[in-house]
Amino acid sequence: MSPNGCDPYEARLVERFRQGDRRALDSLFEMHVDRVYSYARHIVGSREDAEEVASEAFMKAFRHALDFRGDCAFRGWLFGIARNLCRDRLRQPRLIVMPQLETDQVGDDPADRIAIRTDVRKAMASLPEEYREILTLCDVEEWDSKEAARMIERSHVATRSLLYRARRALRDKLAEQWREN
Protein backbone atom coordinates (compact mmCIF):
# COMPACT_ATOMS: atom_id res chain seq x y z
CA MET A 1 0.00 0.00 0.00
CA SER A 2 1.44 3.39 -0.94
CA PRO A 3 1.31 6.37 1.46
CA ASN A 4 -1.70 7.82 -0.37
CA GLY A 5 -3.65 4.63 0.22
CA CYS A 6 -3.35 3.24 -3.30
CA ASP A 7 -2.68 -0.46 -3.55
CA PRO A 8 -0.59 -1.04 -6.72
CA TYR A 9 -2.27 -4.38 -7.35
CA GLU A 10 -5.72 -2.78 -7.05
CA ALA A 11 -4.62 0.12 -9.26
CA ARG A 12 -3.60 -2.37 -11.94
CA LEU A 13 -7.00 -4.06 -11.71
CA VAL A 14 -8.76 -0.70 -12.09
CA GLU A 15 -6.69 0.03 -15.18
CA ARG A 16 -7.52 -3.36 -16.66
CA PHE A 17 -11.22 -2.77 -15.94
CA ARG A 18 -10.99 0.57 -17.75
CA GLN A 19 -9.48 -1.27 -20.70
CA GLY A 20 -12.50 -3.56 -20.77
CA ASP A 21 -11.26 -6.63 -18.93
CA ARG A 22 -14.18 -8.38 -17.25
CA ARG A 23 -11.90 -10.49 -15.06
CA ALA A 24 -10.62 -7.29 -13.47
CA LEU A 25 -14.19 -6.29 -12.62
CA ASP A 26 -14.72 -9.72 -11.06
CA SER A 27 -11.50 -9.48 -9.09
CA LEU A 28 -12.28 -6.05 -7.67
CA PHE A 29 -15.74 -7.26 -6.76
CA GLU A 30 -14.48 -10.39 -4.98
CA MET A 31 -11.76 -8.44 -3.17
CA HIS A 32 -14.24 -6.13 -1.49
CA VAL A 33 -17.74 -7.57 -1.49
CA ASP A 34 -17.69 -9.18 1.96
CA ARG A 35 -15.99 -6.24 3.61
CA VAL A 36 -18.43 -3.70 2.16
CA TYR A 37 -21.37 -5.90 3.05
CA SER A 38 -20.12 -6.52 6.61
CA TYR A 39 -19.46 -2.82 7.19
CA ALA A 40 -22.93 -1.89 5.92
CA ARG A 41 -24.58 -4.66 7.92
CA HIS A 42 -23.04 -3.36 11.12
CA ILE A 43 -24.11 0.20 10.40
CA VAL A 44 -27.61 -0.25 8.98
CA GLY A 45 -28.49 -3.45 10.84
CA SER A 46 -30.58 -5.52 8.45
CA ARG A 47 -29.35 -7.94 5.79
CA GLU A 48 -31.66 -6.47 3.16
CA ASP A 49 -30.48 -2.91 3.69
CA ALA A 50 -26.84 -3.99 3.77
CA GLU A 51 -27.26 -5.82 0.46
CA GLU A 52 -28.87 -2.77 -1.12
CA VAL A 53 -26.10 -0.51 0.15
CA ALA A 54 -23.39 -2.89 -1.10
CA SER A 55 -25.08 -3.22 -4.52
CA GLU A 56 -25.45 0.50 -5.02
CA ALA A 57 -21.92 1.17 -3.77
CA PHE A 58 -20.39 -1.23 -6.31
CA MET A 59 -22.45 0.20 -9.16
CA LYS A 60 -21.38 3.73 -8.34
CA ALA A 61 -17.75 2.83 -7.67
CA PHE A 62 -17.35 1.06 -11.03
CA ARG A 63 -19.03 3.96 -12.83
CA HIS A 64 -16.70 6.32 -10.98
CA ALA A 65 -13.72 4.23 -12.09
CA LEU A 66 -14.75 4.76 -15.71
CA ASP A 67 -15.60 8.44 -15.40
CA PHE A 68 -12.69 9.71 -13.30
CA ARG A 69 -9.17 8.68 -14.14
CA GLY A 70 -7.26 10.95 -11.81
CA ASP A 71 -6.34 8.49 -9.09
CA CYS A 72 -6.41 4.81 -8.31
CA ALA A 73 -8.15 4.49 -4.94
CA PHE A 74 -11.06 2.23 -5.93
CA ARG A 75 -11.41 1.00 -2.37
CA GLY A 76 -11.58 4.58 -1.12
CA TRP A 77 -14.41 5.44 -3.51
CA LEU A 78 -16.23 2.22 -2.76
CA PHE A 79 -16.21 2.58 1.01
CA GLY A 80 -16.81 6.31 0.88
CA ILE A 81 -19.92 5.70 -1.21
CA ALA A 82 -21.04 2.87 1.10
CA ARG A 83 -20.58 5.11 4.12
CA ASN A 84 -22.72 7.86 2.61
CA LEU A 85 -25.41 5.37 1.59
CA CYS A 86 -25.49 3.96 5.14
CA ARG A 87 -25.85 7.46 6.56
CA ASP A 88 -28.71 8.20 4.17
CA ARG A 89 -30.47 5.04 5.31
CA LEU A 90 -29.99 5.85 8.98
CA ARG A 91 -31.67 9.21 8.36
CA GLN A 92 -34.79 7.40 7.16
CA PRO A 93 -36.62 6.44 10.40
CA ARG A 94 -38.53 3.55 8.89
CA LEU A 95 -35.31 1.85 7.89
CA ILE A 96 -33.55 1.99 11.23
CA VAL A 97 -32.90 -1.50 12.54
CA MET A 98 -30.42 -1.43 15.36
CA PRO A 99 -28.29 -4.53 15.92
CA GLN A 100 -29.72 -5.08 19.40
CA LEU A 101 -33.08 -5.88 17.87
CA GLU A 102 -31.73 -8.84 15.95
CA THR A 103 -32.33 -12.32 17.23
CA ASP A 104 -29.33 -13.73 19.02
CA GLN A 105 -28.18 -16.86 17.23
CA VAL A 106 -26.03 -18.22 20.01
CA GLY A 107 -27.34 -21.78 20.07
CA ASP A 108 -26.18 -23.52 23.22
CA ASP A 109 -24.16 -20.60 24.58
CA PRO A 110 -24.28 -20.22 28.34
CA ALA A 111 -26.91 -17.82 29.62
CA ASP A 112 -24.35 -15.33 30.90
CA ARG A 113 -22.76 -15.06 27.47
CA ILE A 114 -26.14 -14.31 25.95
CA ALA A 115 -26.70 -11.69 28.65
CA ILE A 116 -23.33 -10.08 27.91
CA ARG A 117 -24.14 -9.88 24.21
CA THR A 118 -27.48 -8.27 24.98
CA ASP A 119 -25.73 -5.74 27.21
CA VAL A 120 -23.08 -5.00 24.57
CA ARG A 121 -25.74 -4.36 21.92
CA LYS A 122 -27.63 -2.12 24.31
CA ALA A 123 -24.46 -0.21 25.16
CA MET A 124 -23.49 0.16 21.50
CA ALA A 125 -26.96 1.40 20.59
CA SER A 126 -26.67 4.12 23.23
CA LEU A 127 -23.40 5.51 21.80
CA PRO A 128 -23.17 8.38 19.31
CA GLU A 129 -23.05 7.36 15.65
CA GLU A 130 -19.39 8.36 15.26
CA TYR A 131 -18.41 6.12 18.19
CA ARG A 132 -20.34 3.17 16.80
CA GLU A 133 -18.74 3.66 13.42
CA ILE A 134 -15.14 3.77 14.65
CA LEU A 135 -15.68 0.80 16.98
CA THR A 136 -17.21 -1.15 14.10
CA LEU A 137 -14.33 -0.33 11.78
CA CYS A 138 -11.43 -0.85 14.19
CA ASP A 139 -12.64 -3.32 16.79
CA VAL A 140 -15.14 -5.44 14.88
CA GLU A 141 -13.92 -5.30 11.29
CA GLU A 142 -10.31 -4.96 12.51
CA TRP A 143 -9.34 -2.17 10.15
CA ASP A 144 -5.96 -0.58 10.69
CA SER A 145 -6.47 2.85 12.31
CA LYS A 146 -4.76 4.59 9.36
CA GLU A 147 -7.14 2.88 6.95
CA ALA A 148 -10.08 3.85 9.16
CA ALA A 149 -8.81 7.46 9.21
CA ARG A 150 -8.98 7.60 5.40
CA MET A 151 -12.45 6.10 5.48
CA ILE A 152 -13.88 8.59 7.95
CA GLU A 153 -11.89 11.47 6.42
CA ARG A 154 -10.03 12.47 9.58
CA SER A 155 -6.34 12.65 10.43
CA HIS A 156 -4.72 9.59 11.94
CA VAL A 157 -4.26 11.34 15.29
CA ALA A 158 -7.90 12.52 15.31
CA THR A 159 -9.03 8.99 14.48
CA ARG A 160 -6.97 7.49 17.31
CA SER A 161 -8.46 10.07 19.64
CA LEU A 162 -11.98 9.20 18.49
CA LEU A 163 -11.28 5.49 19.00
CA TYR A 164 -9.88 6.22 22.47
CA ARG A 165 -13.04 8.05 23.49
CA ALA A 166 -15.35 5.50 21.87
CA ARG A 167 -13.72 2.55 23.66
CA ARG A 168 -13.97 4.27 27.01
CA ALA A 169 -17.56 5.25 26.37
CA LEU A 170 -18.41 1.63 25.58
CA ARG A 171 -16.50 0.36 28.60
CA ASP A 172 -18.13 2.91 30.91
CA LYS A 173 -21.58 2.17 29.53
CA LEU A 174 -21.09 -1.56 30.11
CA ALA A 175 -19.77 -0.92 33.61
CA GLU A 176 -22.79 1.27 34.34
CA GLN A 177 -25.19 -1.42 33.12
CA TRP A 178 -23.47 -4.13 35.13
CA ARG A 179 -23.45 -2.02 38.28
CA GLU A 180 -27.22 -1.66 37.92
CA ASN A 181 -27.78 -5.43 37.52
Place this chain on the structure above:
Amino acid sequence: MSASRHSGEGGNPEEPISSSPLRCEVIQELADLYVDGELPEETIARVSKHLLGCPDCSFQIRSVEQARGHLRDTCGKHESNPGFRERLSARLHAEFADHVTPETVDLPGQLALPDFRS
Protein backbone atom coordinates in the same frame (compact mmCIF):
# COMPACT_ATOMS: atom_id res chain seq x y z
CA MET B 1 12.23 14.28 23.69
CA SER B 2 10.09 14.10 26.79
CA ALA B 3 7.19 11.83 27.55
CA SER B 4 5.02 14.91 27.89
CA ARG B 5 4.94 15.15 24.08
CA HIS B 6 2.12 12.62 24.26
CA SER B 7 -0.35 15.24 25.28
CA GLY B 8 -3.32 14.21 23.14
CA GLU B 9 -5.73 11.35 23.77
CA GLY B 10 -4.60 8.29 21.92
CA GLY B 11 -1.07 9.67 21.39
CA ASN B 12 0.94 9.34 18.24
CA PRO B 13 2.48 5.91 17.63
CA GLU B 14 5.22 7.38 15.47
CA GLU B 15 6.63 9.57 18.21
CA PRO B 16 9.24 7.87 20.36
CA ILE B 17 9.21 8.58 24.06
CA SER B 18 12.07 9.06 26.47
CA SER B 19 13.70 6.21 28.37
CA SER B 20 12.70 7.57 31.79
CA PRO B 21 10.04 5.67 33.80
CA LEU B 22 6.55 6.24 32.44
CA ARG B 23 3.99 8.07 34.54
CA CYS B 24 0.45 6.74 34.93
CA GLU B 25 -0.95 9.66 32.87
CA VAL B 26 1.30 8.70 29.96
CA ILE B 27 0.32 5.05 30.28
CA GLN B 28 -3.36 6.02 30.05
CA GLU B 29 -2.69 7.91 26.83
CA LEU B 30 -0.71 5.03 25.35
CA ALA B 31 -3.15 2.35 26.53
CA ASP B 32 -5.03 1.95 23.24
CA LEU B 33 -1.90 1.97 21.14
CA TYR B 34 -0.50 -0.69 23.48
CA VAL B 35 -3.68 -2.78 23.15
CA ASP B 36 -3.58 -2.42 19.35
CA GLY B 37 0.13 -3.24 19.10
CA GLU B 38 0.84 0.11 17.43
CA LEU B 39 3.71 1.14 19.72
CA PRO B 40 7.42 0.70 18.99
CA GLU B 41 8.87 -2.42 20.65
CA GLU B 42 10.93 -0.50 23.17
CA THR B 43 7.87 1.46 24.28
CA ILE B 44 5.82 -1.74 24.61
CA ALA B 45 8.50 -3.11 26.92
CA ARG B 46 8.42 0.02 29.06
CA VAL B 47 4.63 0.03 29.26
CA SER B 48 4.66 -3.67 30.20
CA LYS B 49 7.20 -2.97 32.92
CA HIS B 50 5.00 -0.20 34.33
CA LEU B 51 1.92 -2.44 34.25
CA LEU B 52 3.65 -5.12 36.31
CA GLY B 53 3.99 -2.67 39.17
CA CYS B 54 0.78 -0.64 38.76
CA PRO B 55 -2.57 -2.35 39.48
CA ASP B 56 -4.58 0.76 38.52
CA CYS B 57 -3.09 1.05 35.02
CA SER B 58 -3.30 -2.74 34.58
CA PHE B 59 -6.99 -2.60 35.41
CA GLN B 60 -7.60 0.28 33.00
CA ILE B 61 -5.93 -1.51 30.11
CA ARG B 62 -7.56 -4.84 30.92
CA SER B 63 -11.00 -3.22 31.01
CA VAL B 64 -10.50 -1.69 27.54
CA GLU B 65 -9.32 -5.06 26.20
CA GLN B 66 -12.29 -6.82 27.77
CA ALA B 67 -14.82 -4.36 26.34
CA ARG B 68 -13.26 -4.82 22.90
CA GLY B 69 -13.35 -8.60 23.32
CA HIS B 70 -17.03 -8.53 24.26
CA LEU B 71 -17.77 -6.27 21.28
CA ARG B 72 -15.98 -8.60 18.87
CA ASP B 73 -17.73 -11.62 20.33
CA THR B 74 -21.12 -9.92 20.10
CA CYS B 75 -20.97 -8.27 16.70
CA GLY B 76 -18.50 -10.36 14.69
CA LYS B 77 -17.94 -10.00 10.95
CA HIS B 78 -20.80 -10.62 8.57
CA GLU B 79 -20.26 -12.69 5.46
CA SER B 80 -22.45 -11.95 2.47
CA ASN B 81 -24.86 -14.56 1.19
CA PRO B 82 -23.60 -16.54 -1.88
CA GLY B 83 -26.92 -15.90 -3.64
CA PHE B 84 -26.52 -12.17 -3.10
CA ARG B 85 -22.97 -12.24 -4.46
CA GLU B 86 -24.12 -14.11 -7.57
CA ARG B 87 -27.01 -11.72 -8.18
CA LEU B 88 -24.86 -8.64 -7.72
CA SER B 89 -22.08 -10.05 -9.89
CA ALA B 90 -24.61 -10.73 -12.68
CA ARG B 91 -26.04 -7.22 -12.26
CA LEU B 92 -22.57 -5.69 -12.60
CA HIS B 93 -21.84 -7.74 -15.70
CA ALA B 94 -25.14 -6.57 -17.23
CA GLU B 95 -24.58 -2.94 -16.22
CA PHE B 96 -21.10 -2.80 -17.72
CA ALA B 97 -21.76 -5.18 -20.64
CA ASP B 98 -21.09 -2.40 -23.13
CA HIS B 99 -17.73 -1.69 -21.58
CA VAL B 100 -16.18 -5.03 -20.62
CA THR B 101 -15.48 -7.87 -23.00
CA PRO B 102 -17.48 -11.08 -22.44
CA GLU B 103 -14.35 -13.09 -23.18
CA THR B 104 -11.35 -12.25 -21.04
CA VAL B 105 -8.34 -10.80 -22.75
CA ASP B 106 -4.74 -11.36 -21.75
CA LEU B 107 -3.15 -8.01 -21.11
CA PRO B 108 0.55 -7.47 -20.57
CA GLY B 109 1.56 -7.78 -16.93
CA GLN B 110 -1.67 -9.48 -15.92
CA LEU B 111 -1.55 -10.80 -12.37
CA ALA B 112 -3.20 -13.83 -10.82
CA LEU B 113 -5.88 -13.12 -8.21
CA PRO B 114 -4.91 -14.19 -4.69
CA ASP B 115 -7.57 -15.98 -2.66
CA PHE B 116 -8.95 -13.15 -0.49
CA ARG B 117 -11.53 -15.43 1.12
CA SER B 118 -9.06 -17.66 2.97
